[in-house]
Amino acid sequence: MSKDEMSHADRIKAAIDLKEPDRVPVFDSMNWSVNLAGNNINCIGKKEKDVSFPKWIHNADIFADSQIKAFEMFDHDFVHSRMSSHILAEPMGCKEVEPYWGVPATTEPAIRKVEDWKNLKFPNMHTDGKIPIQLTALRLLDKELHERRGEDVFITGFVRGPFTLAGIVLGVDRLMLAMIDKPDETKELIDFCADVTIECIKAQIDAGADHIYTPDPTASGDLISAKFFKEFAYPAAKKQSEAICSYKDKYAHHYHICGNTQDRWDMLEKIGASYVSLDYVIDIKKAKETIGQRQAIAGNLNPSDSLLFGTPDDVEKQGKEIIEAAAPGGGFIFWTGCDWAINCPLENVKRFFSLPKKYGTYPIN
């Protein structure tokens, strides 16, 4: 295996600029890194863990340490910092539970009527919920990786897409009907959510994030039509993207959307994100031939069939196909097509991160 010729940041930037880097860049290990906290590596597959999920996300030092271990182990081009499914939901008034071994989930919305968005709290980014812990983790990662080691690996900040955040604070089923019943108030709510995320984004960039990951699963092609996407989700996603890129730079935004989204790829392109990651249900080759000609894309290994339930060879077979379909010509970042489970076996995860080196070194036939 040849040694990488480019630094992490140069590799990512080349891909975003639709060029061919030395090899295909790869996104980070996200919450799976909890398996590298404390002695958790020896507890994989067991019910009892050394470091529980709540302990992990309430201790920025333990958290940052495990993300650094993941970086050392997998040599991915990004390093993660997410503390919850929806870092802003709890500070805005939602009820959140923290399972022993799982990502915190929102159980109660903050409001029950869309017009009540005016009563929502605009969080203080330095005191509310788990935001301060996330900011501390970003500072620790920045200090250790950027300052001390001189690594230019991209540190990933995180907020939700505005449409998805609106679904969390109102409840997804209510948001769905509100778009029909009260479209104006719904747009106001989504726009408010965009403003909240933008303040949180700025705080994360100030703390050391190189780029911001904004998954927007509720804007999924399995939930809303392209027409609704254009009217409700798109304007706020674009506003969010513009804010990220003007506060940081044109490499700073990773937009993720779930489901079959082919009918809205033209709009995804216009959001202005540095790159867009697509669900495993879509044909990545087709995406490459269309939206991928003008917009860097990422994806799209099946996180359940192969990464969670398959063998390392399943992961390799599927990953190789994806890289060969989408990487030639550049403009591609390798990743899964959706969030992946913290119970994915270590051997599968290792294999996953080895694939860009094995099959993604340019030139690719």
Place this chain on the structure above:
Amino acid sequence: MDNEELNEFYEKMAQAVVDGNEDECIRLANLGIEEQIDAYDIIIKGCAHGMTIVSDLYEKREMFVPEILLSARAMSGAVDILKPYIKTDDIKETGCVCIGVVLGDIHDIGKNLVKLLLETAGLRVIDLGRDVPTEDFIETVEKEKVDIVALSALMTTSMMEMKETVKELNEKYPNVKTMVGGAPVSKEFADKIGADSYADNASEAIRVVQGLLG
């Protein structure tokens, strides 16, 4: 009303459900009562038929979740009026389904739609809600006469729980059928974890349930 007029009436109700027109659904339900049309027939041949069309249109990507929820709301408007008029011997409970979203997952829109369709098809449904631990499914099967346990998951991250629940049900209650569904769930996955059946969407879920009940 003669047969032709009756069928026309059911069609109108189905269309009002498809259109998500709650006012029209309520108007038709009241009209049906006035005309002494069998309330159970209106629900099954009108409302439930409309929801099946809705579910098919979702499959074809002609309708999406907001429109489906609008239809569900319109249908509930009619069902609320019709329910008190159902004659008890009309309710042929053909089976009992225990349904829930697995532990760690709180996304229940799909589960709620399946539940609604099962109920309108005349089944008894025990809804355990969302984020349901395996023990709760087991306990329900223990206490109630359950024919089928239907499990839903939206997140790829919660599919592991689905596997655990199916495994435990199969071990303890091999006679109770299991079925699974939800965006990341596939036929292959269902086979792999030992579930008896898989449904890709809400209307298929009804056919699967009817198939399992034989």
